[in-house]
Amino acid sequence: MGSTEELFDELLGVESELQDVEDQIKSLLTRQENLHERQSELKALLEASEFATSPGRDLAPETVENWSQPFEWDTQADDVRFNIFGISAYRANQREIVNAAMSGRDVLVIMAAGGGKSLCYQLPAILRNGVALVVSPLLSLIQDQVMGLAALGISAFMLTSTTSKEDEKFIYKALEKGEGELKILYVTPEKISKSKRFMSKLEKCHHAGRLSLIAIDEAHCCSQWGHDFRPDYKNLGILKTQFPNIPVIALTATATRKVQEDLKEMLRIPRCVRFVSTVNRPNLFYMVREKPSVAKTLIDEIAEYIQMSHPNNESGIVYCFSRKECEQVAKELRDRGISADYYHADTDVNVRERVHHRWSNGKLQVIVGTVAFGMGINKPDVRFVIHHSLSKSMETYYQESGRAGRDGLPSECILYFRPADVPRQSSMVFFENAGLQNLYDIVRYCQTKGECRRSAFFKHFAEPLQDCNGMCDNCASSGEVKELDVSDHARLIISSLQNMQDNDQRATMLQLVDKMKVKHKEIGPELKRDELEQLVIHLIVERVLKEEFQHTAYTTNSYISVGPLAKQVSQGNKIIRLEVSGTKNSGSNIISKLKRKSSGLEFRLDQLRKELASAHGGIFPHSVLSTQQISTLCTERPKTAEQLEEIIGKLKTMKYGKRILEEIDNYESSNKLEDFSDDKEDRPPAKKLRGKKPVMIVDSSEDEA
Numbered sequence: 248m249g250s251t252e253e254l255f256d257e258l259l260g261v262e263s264e265l266q267d268v269e270d271q272i273k274s275l276l277t278r279q280e281n282l283h284e285r286q287s288e289l290k291a292l293l294e295a296s297e298f299a300t301s302p303g304r305d306l307a308p309e310t311v312e313n314w315s316q317p318f319e320w321d322t323q324a325d326d327v328r329f330n331i332f333g334i335s336a337y338r339a340n341q342r343e344i345v346n347a348a349m350s351g352r353d354v355l356v357i358m359a360a361g362g363g364k365s366l367c368y369q370l371p372a373i374l375r376n377g378v379a380l381v382v383s384p385l386l387s388l389i390q391d392q393v394m395g396l397a398a399l400g401i402s403a404f405m406l407t408s409t410t411s412k413e414d415e416k417f418i419y420k421a422l423e424k425g426e427g428e429l430k431i432l433y434v435t436p437e438k439i440s441k442s443k444r445f446m447s448k449l450e451k452c453h454h455a456g457r458l459s460l461i462a463i464d465e466a467h468c469c470s471q472w473g474h475d476f477r478p479d480y481k482n483l484g485i486l487k488t489q490f491p492n493i494p495v496i497a498l499t500a501t502a503t504r505k506v507q508e509d510l511k512e513m514l515r516i517p518r519c520v521r522f523v524s525t526v527n528r529p530n531l532f533y534m535v536r537e538k539p540s541v542a543k544t545l546i547d548e549i550a551e552y553i554q555m556s557h558p559n560n561e562s563g564i565v566y567c568f569s570r571k572e573c574e575q576v577a578k579e580l581r582d583r584g585i586s587a588d589y590y591h592a593d594t595d596v597n598v599r600e601r602v603h604h605r606w607s608n609g610k611l612q613v614i615v616g617t618v619a620f621g622m623g624i625n626k627p628d629v630r631f632v633i634h635h636s637l638s639k640s641m642e643t644y645y646q647e648s649g650r651a652g653r654d655g656l657p658s659e660c661i662l663y664f665r666p667a668d669v670p671r672q673s674s675m676v677f678f679e680n681a682g683l684q685n686l687y688d689i690v691r692y693c694q695t696k697g698e699c700r701r702s703a704f705f706k707h708f709a710e711p712l713q714d715c716n717g718m719c720d721n722c723a724s725s726g727e728v729k730e731l732d733v734s735d736h737a738r739l740i741i742s743s744l745q746n747m748q749d750n751d752q753r754a755t756m757l758q759l760v761d762k763m764k765v766k767h768k769e770i771g772p773e774l775k776r777d778e779l780e781q782l783v784i785h786l787i788v789e790r791v792l793k794e795e796f797q798h799t800a801y802t803t804n805s806y807i808s809v810g811p812l813a814k815q816v817s818q819g820n821k822i823i824r825l826e827v828s829g830t831k832n833s834g835s836n837i838i839s840k841l842k843r844k845s846s847g848l849e850f851r852l853d854q855l856r857k858e859l860a861s862a863h864g865g866i867f868p869h870s871v872l873s874t875q876q877i878s879t880l881c882t883e884r885p886k887t888a889e890q891l892e893e894i895i896g897k898l899k900t901m902k903y904g905k906r907i908l909e910e911i912d913n914y915e916s917s918n919k920l921e922d923f924s925d926d927k928e929d930r931p932p933a934k935k936l937r938g939k940k941p942v943m944i945v946d947s948s949e950d951e952a
């Protein structure tokens with residue numbers, strides 16, 4: 248038997264190898280998933296061509312999968328889209344989805360939040376004869392949809408626990424006898440699985456040839472692998488069994504390949520046409536901001552951001568880690584003159600609904616919520632989503648931040664990050680399957696200063712990279728990012744931890760940083776405290792260190808210990824680099840504000856150009872705003888106040904310029920130009936606070952998030 252030291256060394260080596268094996272397994276699994284994806288694509292193509300060429304089908308083989316070609320219902324569809332829905336042009340995939348459903352095919356739609364899924368089934372519902380059945384998981388979602396459709400003059404009803412006797416009678420008569428005008432009927436999945444009466448009326452409706460299509464909204468709820476599994480959703484396959492010739496449209500915002508396969512099977516739509524749209528939300532500006540350690544400073548900053556960037560009561564959401572934090576943040580925002588209220592799982596259902604309602608109607612500007620404020624938020628004009636604390640994964644962050652800008656207009660997603668929030672979150676998720684890995688992925692997203700934020704989403708969702716167009720802080724920033732070789736610091740941290748472990752001591756992240764603060768001065772370059780915190784977290788994410796969890800009666804604490812790759816660093820086989828912000832030029836904040844403004848402007852211009860082109864039958868009206876003018880505006884990125892003023896001046900002289908300026912006015916108010924002469928720091932409120940006693944809002948790792 249070797250010495251303890253030798254055994255320990257061997258153990259580290261084995262752990263390091265194990266980690267490598269795990270990495271290989273992970274990459275093989277990804278490869279397997281990709282191959283499965285290609286396999287089912289090929290199968291679907293083969294099935295489709297067999298289906299098309301089989302006798303008795305009236306569709307010509309070459310027309311089957313080309314959903315962009317002209318169809319006989321085009322004119323009528325354009326008329327309904329424009330004159331009833333008031334939508335001037337289709338967004339990506341919408342027309343193709345409508346065409347596939349109109350052709351009688353089952354369809355699976357995966358489209359980002361706010362992508363416009365509703366139109367994909369509402370439009371064919373109006374065009375086809377009879378009643379369309381829509382299954383949706385939440386009462387609030389159903390109510391909003393029915394209200395919205397009624398406002399457009401479309402005869403939509405819902406059959407839920409809140410439906411009046413009178414409406415119920417009308418609906419049943421319409422289903423059974425075809426009396427009265429009923430085009431779209433919304434139900435919850437429970438109605439399908441639990442109401443025999445309803446199913447029998449639906450059967451009669453179908454028998455009489457009056458059932459036009461079936462839409463299943465939030466279809467990922469069918470799958471146990473999805474993030475919102477609903478037991479009643481798994482019985483929805485009965486609809487295809489009972490009504491085999493009626494097209495089913497299943498819609499969801501995100502579904503991994505596994506979830507897609509699962510829900511195709513559960514809904515019994517193996518031959519469905521699948522439309523997967525990009526996860527990219529080009530109108531969202533993503534940014535990560537350094538979270539001040541003093542809670543009051545953070546609230547001051549958030550309040551100032553809301554008041555300056557979103558005047559005129561523009562709607563927003565602030566996501567917090569705990570219920571207590573939600574209540575406190577809402578109160579602090581109200582104290583600063585912002586109309587805000589909180590929403591979490593502990594609040595009474597009626598109160599919660601009232602808050603949601605006031606916010607939806609614009610009577611409340613900000614909802615401060617936990618993750619409980621989730622599915623069912625379909626307010627289109629949310630202009631900002633702020634994360635007061637870290638989300639638990641890239642997927643959750645994508646979903647939560649994605650509640651901004653569903654109407655396609657420029658909106659902002661800000662995540663406040665500080666390394667000290669990591670152990671707080673990790674002690675909540677470490678027991679979940681891949682919980683820590685998921686958390687470290689979003690931590691990596693937060694810590695990067697040089698890489699495009701959007702590219703992190705593309706990588707996460709295994710999608711080819713797309714241009715960010717300067718719509719994230721890292722792409723828009725002119726601040727210099729330095730990469731420091733901090734391998735010596737890392738070695739010092741590892742040896743200190745090993746010493747502590749040898750003496751049966753342990754340290755939390757903050758204790759470790761305190762220790763390092765004194766020690767690391769012996770080696771250069773000197774790191775600031777926040778940079779040391781950043782380094783410790785970086786080492787955890789890179790598996791040089793690891794978190795270990797210890798439970799007490801009340802809480803779970805995270806302690807840091809050496810990780811599987813520590814040995815490689817100690818032996819000099821792995822270099823550790825840390826990204827830190829370089830010296831900012833005095834106007835960097837202003838410049839990045841300018842760039843944000845110009846990115847929003849650029850985005851809006853491009854959108855308007857498309858809208859104008861589509862309103863003019865696909866040809867851009869050169870006489871209105873020449874392509875040259877547009878491209879000049881789009882490529883010119885102002886670097887000074889004068890340049891920005893020049894662009895705005897040019898816009899003012901153009902026919903549509905005034906409208907464009909009005910549209911972007913609230914995005915970033917033009918009168919902030921006076922800021923240019925001012926050499927302000929990033930956080931003016933911190934200055935104002937000097938000398939005042941900071942008030943901690945909360946820093947507890949509370950029960951839920």
Ligand SMILES: Nc1ncnc2c1ncn2[C@@H]1O[C@H](COP(=O)(O)OP(=O)(O)OP(=O)(O)O)[C@@H](O)[C@H]1O
Pocket residue numbers: 334335336337338341358359360361362363364365366500624625627653654655
């Ligand atoms: N082609 C279009 N052009 C302009 N606006 C559109 C278009 N299609 C849909 N919209 C609008 O986009 C907004 C979002 O649409 P919708 O509610 O259908 O999104 P969704 O995909 O269902 O999102 P979520 O998953 O968040 O519910 C709505 O305000 C809708 O009117």
